[in-house]
Amino acid sequence: MKLTILGGGGFRVPLVHEAVATAATGLTVDEIALHDVNPSRLATISAVIEGQGEHLTAEGRAVALPRLLATTDLREALTGADFVFSAVRVGGAEARTVDERVALGLGLLGQETIGPGGLAYALRTLPVALEIARTIAEVAPQAWTINFTNPAGIVTEAMRSVLGDRVVGICDTPIGLVRRVGRLLGADLVAGERGAEVDYVGLNHLGWLRSVRLEGTDRLPGLLADDAALEEIEEARLIGKDWVRSDGALPNEYLFYYLHTDEAIRRITAAATTRGEFLAKQQGDFYLAAAEADGRGPGEACCTSPLDLWRATLHEREATYMAESRDEERREEDVAGGGYQEVAMRLMTAIATGRRERMILDVGNIAAGREDAPASERIVPELPADCVLEVLCEVDGDGVRPLPIAPIELGRLGMMSALRSSERAILEAATTGSREAAWRGFSTHPLVSSPALGRALLEGYEAGHPQIAQLLARG
Numbered sequence: 001m002k003l004t005i006l007g008g009g010g011f012r013v014p015l016v017h018e019a020v021a022t023a024a025t026g027l028t029v030d031e032i033a034l035h036d037v038n039p040s041r042l043a044t045i046s047a048v049i050e051g052q053g054e055h056l057t058a059e060g061r062a063v064a065l066p067r068l069l070a071t072t073d074l075r076e077a078l079t080g081a082d083f084v085f086s087a088v089r090v091g092g093a094e095a096r097t098v099d100e101r102v103a104l105g106l107g108l109l110g111q112e113t114i115g116p117g118g119l120a121y122a123l124r125t126l127p128v129a130l131e132i133a134r135t136i137a138e139v140a141p142q143a144w145t146i147n148f149t150n151p152a153g154i155v156t157e158a159m160r161s162v163l164g165d166r167v168v169g170i171c172d173t174p175i176g177l178v179r180r181v182g183r184l185l186g187a188d189l190v191a192g193e194r195g196a197e198v199d200y201v202g203l204n205h206l207g208w209l210r211s212v213r214l215e216g217t218d219r220l221p222g223l224l225a226d227d228a229a230l231e232e233i234e235e236a237r238l239i240g241k242d243w244v245r246s247d248g249a250l251p252n253e254y255l256f257y258y259l260h261t262d263e264a265i266r267r268i269t270a271a272a273t274t275r276g277e278f279l280a281k282q283q284g285d286f287y288l289a290a291a292e293a294d295g296r297g298p299g300e301a302c303c304t305s306p307l308d309l310w311r312a313t314l315h316e317r318e319a320t321y322m323a324e325s326r327d328e329e330r331r332e333e334d335v336a337g338g339g340y341q342e343v344a345m346r347l348m349t350a351i352a353t354g355r356r357e358r359m360i361l362d363v364g365n366i367a368a369g370r371e372d373a374p375a376s377e378r379i380v381p382e383l384p385a386d387c388v389l390e391v392l393c394e395v396d397g398d399g400v401r402p403l404p405i406a407p408i409e410l411g412r413l414g415m416m417s418a419l420r421s422s423e424r425a426i427l428e429a430a431t432t433g434s435r436e437a438a439w440r441g442f443s444t445h446p447l448v449s450s451p452a453l454g455r456a457l458l459e460g461y462e463a464g465h466p467q468i469a470q471l472l473a474r475g
Contacts, residue, residue: 001029001352004077004140006132007087007149008034008070009041011283011317014310015341016085017049021056023063024342025349033069035077038092044287044306046070047294051307074132075139083348084136084145086159090125093283095465096276100268102460106453109265110274113151113205114257115447119426120461122151123438124468126430129155133162144351146170146344147362153204154423156362157388158430168400169362170347171204172340173252174390178360180233181212181250185219190358198392200360201380201405203416205254207390208247210406224248258415261447278320286313347395354397361393363402380408380416387420418446433474 003020005013013034020029036042049068056062071077078084089096099117100110109115129149136143145167147156156169175190178198182189189196189212197213212220223229224245230236236244238256257264268274273281290306343359350357365378366385375381379389379402392403408416425441428434435458443454462469 001027001082002031002033002080003029003066003083003085003348004033004035004081004143005085005087006035006074006077007089008077009036009038009043009045010087010089011045011286011310011313012087012341013045014048014052014307015314015339016344017066018052018056019341019345021053021062021065025345026355027345027349027352028064029066031067031069033071033077033081035071035074037072039072040291041287042070042072044290044294047290047306048310051305055307074135078136078143079139081136081140081143082352084140084143085344086129086132086145086147086149088125088128088132088149090121090128091465091467093276093280095124096121097274097280098461098464100274100276102457102464104265104269104274105460106456107265108453108457109257109261109447110268111257111264112276114254116442116445116457118151119422119441119445120457120465120468122154122423122426123430123441123461123471124465125149125151125155126158126427127471129159130162130431133159133167137162142166144168144348146347148340148344151204151423153362153388153390153420154427156204157364157386157423158427160364160386160388165364165399168347169204169388169390170340170343171360171362171390172343173205173254174200174207174209174360175343177209177233177235177250177252180235181209181220181223184223184229184232185212185214187214192358198358199405200390200392201408202252202390202412203388203419204362204390205252206258206415206419207252208249208255208412209251210249220250221248224250258447279317282313282317286310347400350395351397351399356394356396358392358394358403360390361395361400362388362390363393363400365389379405380413382408382413383417383420415446418444422446429472433471435472438472 053065096112099120103116104110111117136145145163147159147167147169149155152169152171159167178189187193187196189198194214199211200207200209202208211218230241235250235253238253239251239259244250286309290309293304294306346357365380365383365387378385379391391405394401394403422441422445425437429438439454439458442457443451448454
């Protein structure tokens with residue numbers, strides 16, 4: 001079995017390799033192909049992976065080390081792939097800093113996937129994602145594509161227009177929330193222990209856990225009424241116990257940016273650097289140091305290997321995740337959520353082996369090719385059939401099947417509709433080069449809601465991102 005990882009020089013790729021090498025989900029992968037447009041970063045991550053393989057073997061944890069192919073040739077990486085993990089970052093961390101600073105300069109939220117920064121990220125990423133999808137369709141048409149390229153919802157939606165149901169979006173934040181609740185209730189909610197039924201619905205980074213039924217009884221109201229229980233749920237601490245109790249649901253952690261926008265902007269602005277600037281420096285330092293460590297000559301002493309440097313950098317990165325939303329350091333139980341690599345591996349294993357899994361995934365509102373299906377056949381009848389939602393699904397050898405949800409409340413539906421409408425305007429701009437569509441997208445985002453600010457954002461991102469300026473110049 002061949003697994004291709006796009007964005008193979010990315011910092012978190014060794015997490016996937018470790019899960020594969022240790023057969024964490026019971027699946028054996030014969031070959032991992034890493035593809036990246038940056039040969040230097042690709043070489044560095046390959047060195048980390050090689051060191052990781054040696055350590056796992058010495059520790060007796062390696063079950064089957066896969067062959068490793070590292071290439072800058074997309075077609076070579078994809079040819080013969082059974083599964084494709086798409087985790088590209090167009091423009092790198094440096095482009096993210098522009099996304100953040102243009103928004104902050106206008107008094108708006110500067111964040112990677114939320115608000116205008118997320119739209120700018122989408123605008124330069126969608127053309128690349130669509131080209132990747134077309135290449136997969138040509139050289140690996142039977143492959144399943146698992147997308148964690150952000151903004152995952154609209155990127156998955158775009159790729160589905162080419163690949164249909166064989167592309168699925170993933171995120172590790174919903175499953176982290178469900179697991180925290182499950183620990184409090186003493187049941188594995190994802191596995192369906194004690195007849196567990198979970199109702200989670202939303203878009204990527206905009207979702208809610210609305211009910212948790214155990215043995216026929218909804219246990220969520222009791223948790224929401226219990227301050228001690230809410231103290232153990234990171235999302236409730238972030239967003240406020242009184243609010244989640246009033247709202248009657250536990251939100252995805254990214255709702256912090258919608259519900260406490262002014263506070264988020266204040267904290268980001270008060271910090272010495274934005275998250276993007278922090279990561280650009282941190283990862284830049286890592287890649288430079290790791291390349292030097294890997295390139296030392298025979299006999300040269302060095303106490304730090306690329307693998308050691310990577311581990312230390314990873315710990316700092318995870319501990320400071322969404323730091324602007326917290327008044328405390330992340331608790332160990334908050335960090336230990338399994339990660340996106342586990343979600344991806346479980347999804348791949350279920351499809352490859354037929355072993356049934358229940359997972360929260362980004363999937364179409366109805367099967368691809370059924371855009372004309374009646375509303376009664378849609379997960380959320382009020383939304384378009386091809387809209388990608390984040391809901392609980394059942395996965396096995398026959399594919400991915402969304403599970404039914406309760407009717408969605410008007411307020412949540414409104415937030416979801418406004419966000420996806422804005423993102424779809426950006427998708428139109430990405431595929432047609434229309435500045436008018438881009439202007440509409442930036443202007444109508446729920447965290448902007450201003451044609452004047454929308455135009456200023458568009459002009460700022462054209463000035464800061466040559467690829468966006470080039471794209472829109474063709475329209």
